[in-house]
Amino acid sequence: MKMMSIITLLLIPLISRADLSTAFLVVRLDIEDIVREIDAESYPERSLESLETALLKLKEHKNKVFAPVFNYEQEQLPLSGLDLTRMHSYLKIHLTILERGLALADAQSRYDDITVDENAMALMTISLLEHRDVYLNNERVRRLLDKKDEAYDVKRKALRKAYERFTNKKIEKSLRRAIEKELVRKDLATQIKTLRGEYKIVRKSFKGDFWDRIKTFVVHHISGFIGNRAGSVKFRKGMMWQDQELNNKIESMLLPMDIITEKTPFILTDKLIPGHFGHNSFWLGTEAELKKMGIWDQEYFKPYQAAVKQGYNIIETDRSGTHLKKLSEWMNIDEIAVIRRNDRPTEFKAINEFYAVLMAQHGKTYDFNFDVETTDKLVCSELLYQAFGDVRWPTEAYLGRFTISPDNVAEVIVQKNTPFELIYSHERGEDKIDHLKGLEQLASDLGYVSHGHDESGVIFEKETRKCIDLVKENGKVVKSCVKAWLRPVFGGEKIIRWDYQDGANSLSANL
Numbered sequence: 001m002k003m004m005s006i007i008t009l010l011l012i013p014l015i016s017r018a019d020l021s022t023a024f025l026v027v028r029l030d031i032e033d034i035v036r037e038i039d040a041e042s043y044p045e046r047s048l049e050s051l052e053t054a055l056l057k058l059k060e061h062k063n064k065v066f067a068p069v070f071n072y073e074q075e076q077l078p079l080s081g082l083d084l085t086r087m088h089s090y091l092k093i094h095l096t097i098l099e100r101g102l103a104l105a106d107a108q109s110r111y112d113d114i115t116v117d118e119n120a121m122a123l124m125t126i127s128l129l130e131h132r133d134v135y136l137n138n139e140r141v142r143r144l145l146d147k148k149d150e151a152y153d154v155k156r157k158a159l160r161k162a163y164e165r166f167t168n169k170k171i172e173k174s175l176r177r178a179i180e181k182e183l184v185r186k187d188l189a190t191q192i193k194t195l196r197g198e199y200k201i202v203r204k205s206f207k208g209d210f211w212d213r214i215k216t217f218v219v220h221h222i223s224g225f226i227g228n229r230a231g232s233v234k235f236r237k238g239m240m241w242q243d244q245e246l247n248n249k250i251e252s253m254l255l256p257m258d259i260i261t262e263k264t265p266f267i268l269t270d271k272l273i274p275g276h277f278g279h280n281s282f283w284l285g286t287e288a289e290l291k292k293m294g295i296w297d298q299e300y301f302k303p304y305q306a307a308v309k310q311g312y313n314i315i316e317t318d319r320s321g322t323h324l325k326k327l328s329e330w331m332n333i334d335e336i337a338v339i340r341r342n343d344r345p346t347e348f349k350a351i352n353e354f355y356a357v358l359m360a361q362h363g364k365t366y367d368f369n370f371d372v373e374t375t376d377k378l379v380c381s382e383l384l385y386q387a388f389g390d391v392r393w394p395t396e397a398y399l400g401r402f403t404i405s406p407d408n409v410a411e412v413i414v415q416k417n418t419p420f421e422l423i424y425s426h427e428r429g430e431d432k433i434d435h436l437k438g439l440e441q442l443a444s445d446l447g448y449v450s451h452g453h454d455e456s457g458v459i460f461e462k463e464t465r466k467c468i469d470l471v472k473e474n475g476k477v478v479k480s481c482v483k484a485w486l487r488p489v490f491g492g493e494k495i496i497r498w499d500y501q502d503g504a505n506s507l508s509a510n511l
Contacts, residue, residue, distance in 0.1 A: 011025065016214055017211075018076075025381055029145070031054055031093060031097075033059050034050050034053050034054045034057065034095060034098055035050070035054050035093075035100055035217075036323040037050035037098060038050045038051050038054065038097070038100035038101060038103075038104055039103065039104075044104070044107075044116045045116065047071075047104050047116075048104065048116050048119055048120055051097070051100070051101045051104060051120060051123055051124075052123055054100075054125070055097060055123060055127045058090070058093055058097065058127075059127070059130070061090065062090075062131070062134060062445040065086045065087060065088065065090045066090075066134040068083050069083050069087060069134075069141060070134075070138065070141075073138060073140065073141070077492070078372055078373055078395050078402035079373050080389055080390065080391070080392060080393075081385045081386040081387070081389030081390075081391070081393075082389030082390045083387065083389075084144070084373065084375055084386070084389070085386065085389050087112075087141070087144070087145065088145070088151070088154065088282065088375060089152055089275065090143055090154070091135075091154065091158075091159065092152040092153065094127070094131070095154065095158055095159075097127075097163060098124050098127075098128075098162060098166070100110055101120050101123065101124045102124075102165075102327070104116070104120050105117045105120040105121055105124075106228050110404075115183055118175070118178040118183045118184050119184055119185055121166070121171065121174075121175065121185075121190060122175055122178075122185075122188040122189075122191075122192060123170060123188065124166055124194070125166045125167060125175065125196065126191050126192060126341045128162060128163055128166050128189065128202075129167065129195045129198040129199075129202065130166060130195070132198055132201065132202055132205070135159060135171060135422065136163075136165075136202065136205040136206075140373075142159070142205065142206075143393050143432055144373055144374065144375075145159050145376070146158070146159045146160050146206075147374060147376045147486055149361060149375050149376050149377045150355075150360075150364060150376070151360035151364070151375065152360075152362060153425060153480070156376075160206050163202055163203075163206075164204070167198075167199055167202045167203060168203075169199075172199050174279070176192075176355055176368075177190055179192060179193075189386055221369055234266060234267050234268075234369055236266045237266075237332060238264060238266065238330050238331065238332040238333040238334050239333075239334045239428040239430065239432060240286045240332075240334065240336065241331060241332045242331075242335050243331070246426075247327055247328055247329070247331055249274075250327065250331075250336065250424070251313075252268065253338065253423060254282065254283045254313075254338065255283070255285070255289075255290050255340065256284065256285030256290070256293065257282065257285075257340075257341060257344045257354065258283040258338055258340050258423070259280060259281075259282060259283075259338070259340070259341075259384060259409065259420075260280070260281055260282075260283055260314070260330075260336060260337070260338055260339075261277045261279065261280045261281075261336070261337045261339065261341040261406055261409065261410055262277065262278065262279050262330075262332065262333040262334075262335060262336050262337075263277050263278055263279075263334055263335035263427075264278055264279070264332070264333050264334060265334055266334070269412075273405065273406065274405055274407070275405055275406065275407030275408075275446070275447075276407055276408075276410075276445045276446055276447075277335075277337070277405075277406035277410055278406055278408050279316070279318070279380050279406055280314035280316075280380045280381050280383070280384055280406045280409045280410075281314050281315065281325075281330065281380060281383070282314065282315050282316070282358065282383065282384065282387065283309065283313060283314060284313050284314065284315055284324075284350060285313065286308070286313060287305075287308055287309055290308065293348070293351050293355075294348050294351070294352065295351065295352065295355045298352065298355070298356070300355075300356055300359050300360070301355065301359060304324065304359065304362070307324050308324075309325075311326045311327070311328070312324035312325060312326055313326070313327060314326070314330050315359075315361075315362065315383070316330070316380060317361070317364070317366065317378045317379060317380045317382070317383045318366070318380065319366050320366070321363065321364060321366060322361050322362050322363060322364045322365075322366045322378055322383060323362065324362075331507070334348075334427065334429070334430075335425075335426065335427040335428070336352060336409065336424070336425075336426050337421075337422065337424065337425040337426075337437075337442060338423040338424040338425075339409075339410065339412070339413055339421070339422060339423065340420065340421050340423045341388065341419055341421075342419050342421055342422050348417075354387060354388075357386060357387055357389065358383075358386070358387040358457050361378060361383055361386055361387070364376070364377060364378050365377050365378075366378070366379065366508065367379050369384060369401065370398070370401070370403045371401040371402070371403070372385055372395055372401070372402045372404045373401070373402060377482045379404075380406065381393075381404040381405060381406055381408060382404060382408050384409055385404055391412070392490075392492035393409065393412070394408040394411045394412070394488060395408060396408065398461045407446055407447075407466060410442075410446055411446055411448075411488060412490065413439065413442070413443070414439075414460035414488065415460075415488045415489055415490040416454075416457075416487060416488070416489045416490065416495070417456050417458075417489060417491075418455050418490040419490065420490075422439050422442060424439075425437035425438070425441075425442045438456065439458065443458075443460050447462050448461060448462050449461055449462070449485075450461070451485070459462055459487060460487065460488075461485035461486060461487045461497070462485065462486045462487075462488075463483060463484075463485060464483075464484050464485070464486050465481050465482065465483060465484060466484040466496065466498060467480070467481040467482075468480060468482065468498075482498050483498065484496055484497065484498035485497045485498065
């Protein structure tokens with residue numbers, strides 16, 4: 001397998017770099033030292049043992065990472081930001097282990113240590129074949145994992161190329177010959193024989209993905225053309241622009257991890273975005289606050305220290321991509337709302353995880369496909385979706401994908417049992433009259449009506465229509481579309497309430 005190892009080694013850079021610092025998953029801490037030992041060329045047997053240990057340790061987390069993914073898939077719900085983070089970081093670690101393993105196999109083939117070479121290739125091939133159920137079987141998951149993601153330094157088609165390298169016909173035949181010559185450990189040989197039927201299935205898995213990429217490409221560029229043209233049309237400056245007193249007031253109330261959302265009715269794109277608000281972003285915090293939390297001197301944050309010192313305390317995604325911005329620049333708006341998560345992380349480990357994921361989004365381009373599950377590109381609301389990944393954000397199904405709008409983000413303040421709180425809401429009209437809004441008024445802007453109170457607070461509901469089957473007194477079943485009220489609950493559920501009256505037939509129920 002000497003020639004094959006050399007060929008695969010030349011292609012290593014296309015997988016990912018060996019640095020695991022971009023993999024934000026708890027398994028990294030358990031596995032990083034083991035992965036590092038695979039590079040020990042002076043001790044090939046120990047390196048082979050480390051390769052096997054790393055692959056086995058990774059596999060221990062397989063169900064934990066992917067079980068929630070397929071539960072949501074079965075329920076036809078979008079994957080959460082946390083699911084996406086875990087799934088991509090798991091793949092990143094796997095690809096890194098394979099990269100180290102390829103380097104080991106190539107080194108030993110050059111030293112004519114065929115046994116280590118063949119066993120290393122067997123281990124890595126078995127690992128990928130055993131991951132077919134989570135990587136390849138589900139079309140949606142496979143396509144998400146095969147996209148580029150700068151946050152994890154995963155290249156486009158990295159998953160596909162890994163399978164092509166380890167499960168192609170030449171590798172299959174080479175391992176078969178090695179097994180016949182008893183160059184592969186018996187337990188590994190048995191596993192290879194058991195998984196023999198997987199090769200053909202794997203090699204067919206990526207067929208058809210080409211047309212999905214074409215569709216995504218076309219939609220992205222058409223949408224981008226329209227969005228960029230509309231975004232360049234501005235009728236005036238925002239009514240809050242260059243109001244230093246207001247800037248100071250807002251900055252004094254902001255805390256790290258606060259969500260700030262705005263409305264700019266004087267920009268044409270605001271007319272194209274559904275709902276009330278047009279943009280969301282995060283307040284990173286000041287230098288002093290970031291130091292107090294222990295974030296300032298983290299390696300991933302050091303590239304942004306100079307900018308934060310200059311007042312770039314906001315991270316946002318707009319048509320130019322994900323970047324930092326000053327509050328004074330951000331305030332070219334007519335309306336602002338500040339939303340705070342009251343159960344936000346307080347322990348360093350959780351805070352560090354939040355900021356590590358958040359800052360990993362920096363530099364990503366704009367997602368003109370508006371797909372909340374694709375992490376290679378983002379829109380403003382998807383930045384929040386990724387960072388507060390444990391939140392089941394409201395989303396909308398649209399053209400075969402799930403989207404999240406600025407209004408969807410703001411809707412968390414009206415949910416039952418929500419940990420999010422409206423801190424401040426302020427609109428300034430063209431007449432320069434200021435309107436400070438309370439929760440009920442802002443909820444109305446979002447399309448919700450208050451219907452009394454319960455133990456959790458104000459009941460906010462949105463009017464809709466639902467078609468239901470009704471049984472008349474004569475036993476006849478008829479379909480009737482009636483007015484209903486939806487009450488969102490934090491965590492993704494919705495309470496549906498309707499009142500139906502038709503002579504002697506009536507219905508009043510909660511679902």
